[in-house]
Amino acid sequence: MAATDAETAAARGRQEELRRRLTEIGFDEVRFATLAELSGDKLSAWIAAGHHADMQWMERTAEKRVHPALVLAEARSVIMLGVNYAGEPGGVGGEGRGDGAKAAGRATWARYAMHED
Numbered sequence: 001m002a003a004t005d006a007e008t009a010a011a012r013g014r015q016e017e018l019r020r021r022l023t024e025i026g027f028d029e030v031r032f033a034t035l036a037e038l039s040g041d042k043l044s045a046w047i048a049a050g051h052h053a054d055m056q057w058m059e060r061t062a063e064k065r066v067h068p069a070l071v072l073a074e075a076r077s078v079i080m081l082g083v084n085y086a087g088e089p090g091g092v093g094g095e096g097r098g099d100g101a102k103a104a105g106r107a108t109w110a111r112y113a114m115h116e117d
Contacts, residue, residue, distance in 0.1 A: 028084040034078075035075060035077060044062070047059050
């Protein structure tokens with residue numbers, strides 16, 4: 001059954017409200033997709049090319065990524081979130097690689113390690 005124009009507009013409004021809230025709490029990217037839009041072709045090619053490097057779990061869980069209903073049977077859409085790990089020179093978390101942090105013997109941390117999962 002196709003959604004009416006009013007239902008589609010209401011869904012878009014909910015997405016934009018959620019995007020606003022997620023951006024406020026620190027996410028840099030907020031995207032939405034229906035499960036019908038997902039395809040395994042790109043993921044399969046990416047894994048076949050070895051781009052997953054030593055992340056063997058990507059290969060082991062590929063089927064679940066292509067068919068999310070295997071994990072959540074009633075899921076209808078996906079929300080993808082992203083955090084930009086690049087930082088400003090001289091900041092915390094190892095962003096300021098050119099600022100002499102290594103030369104001074106100070107430790108640096110990867111930015112992704114500073115965020116909660």
